[in-house]
Amino acid sequence: MPVEEFVAGWISGAVGLVLGHPFDTVKVRLQTQTTYHGIVDCMVKTYRHESLLGFFKGMSFPIVSIAVVNSVLFGVYSNTLLALTATSHQQRRAQPPSYMHIFVAGCTSGFLQAYCLAPFDLIKVRLQNQTEPRAKPGSPQPRYRGPVHCAASIFQEEGPRGLFRGAWALTLRDTPTVGIYFITYECLCRQSTPEGQNPSSATVLVAGGFAGITSWVAATPLDVIKARMQMAGLKQRAYQGVLDCIVSSARQEGLGVFFRGLTINSARAFPVNAVTFLSYEYLLRLWG
Numbered sequence: 001m002p003v004e005e006f007v008a009g010w011i012s013g014a015v016g017l018v019l020g021h022p023f024d025t026v027k028v029r030l031q032t033q034t035t036y037h038g039i040v041d042c043m044v045k046t047y048r049h050e051s052l053l054g055f056f057k058g059m060s061f062p063i064v065s066i067a068v069v070n071s072v073l074f075g076v077y078s079n080t081l082l083a084l085t086a087t088s089h090q091q092r093r094a095q096p097p098s099y100m101h102i103f104v105a106g107c108t109s110g111f112l113q114a115y116c117l118a119p120f121d122l123i124k125v126r127l128q129n130q131t132e133p134r135a136k137p138g139s140p141q142p143r144y145r146g147p148v149h150c151a152a153s154i155f156q157e158e159g160p161r162g163l164f165r166g167a168w169a170l171t172l173r174d175t176p177t178v179g180i181y182f183i184t185y186e187c188l189c190r191q192s193t194p195e196g197q198n199p200s201s202a203t204v205l206v207a208g209g210f211a212g213i214t215s216w217v218a219a220t221p222l223d224v225i226k227a228r229m230q231m232a233g234l235k236q237r238a239y240q241g242v243l244d245c246i247v248s249s250a251r252q253e254g255l256g257v258f259f260r261g262l263t264i265n266s267a268r269a270f271p272v273n274a275v276t277f278l279s280y281e282y283l284l285r286l287w288g
């Protein structure tokens, strides 16, 4: 099994993560809290109350977990294509796989990475939602002191299954949308690259960026549900399951609730996935 794809996936994911985390924090807060009147209000309040550091809350764990999550994403994708088409990454420009194979490989990798991502994503979302300013004497202490304390508290208070809260919604979000992610990327690369050649850096940046936007537009409704289910344990607001969360969110806040965070999700998705694909392709070419 080729391992370069796993390593390239890890490094490229870390680059994208650091770039996109501030957008991600604003998105998570808009999706789960009702105190903000839009993106700018959320950014201003976060900055005033918590300084620049507020935007980077919850980032340390994803930096570690991205090694697992993104290498599973790209590694499983590439190895599934290898199993389906018997072509390695290097051979795929000359013998391009069908879009059906790309979609199946994308869905497989989306499904498997969702389970690796679930506990890390839960901890990230819980930490991002803590709005207390850091280390100010006299100010209220946040519930979680950091990622390890957060994981240990969830384990104690909600049991081991608590760490997988929202995992089902995450799987439903990622399985089809990672298929869409890879199909969009491949389709845009092929359209602007002569047959048999590698796409240029500009093509990879644009195709990666649009792959991010397209897949996140499709993912946003379930992203909202996932974030709410992840926060539900904390707010003592129990949902019976994904369907119940969908129905009660729509009843209480209207259909617009499923598009919360759409703009910031798309604004974040372009640069994050442009640099992710660029560094991924670059590393694989470097290793030949």
Ligand SMILES: CN(C)C(=N)NCCC[C@H](N)C(=O)O
Binding pocket: 013, 016, 073, 173, 174, 177, 178, 181, 212, 215, 216, 219, 269, 272, 273
């Ligand atoms: C819509 N979804 C779930 C995806 N496209 N997933 C693939 C990776 C996304 C990238 N790490 C990011 O954070 O944008």
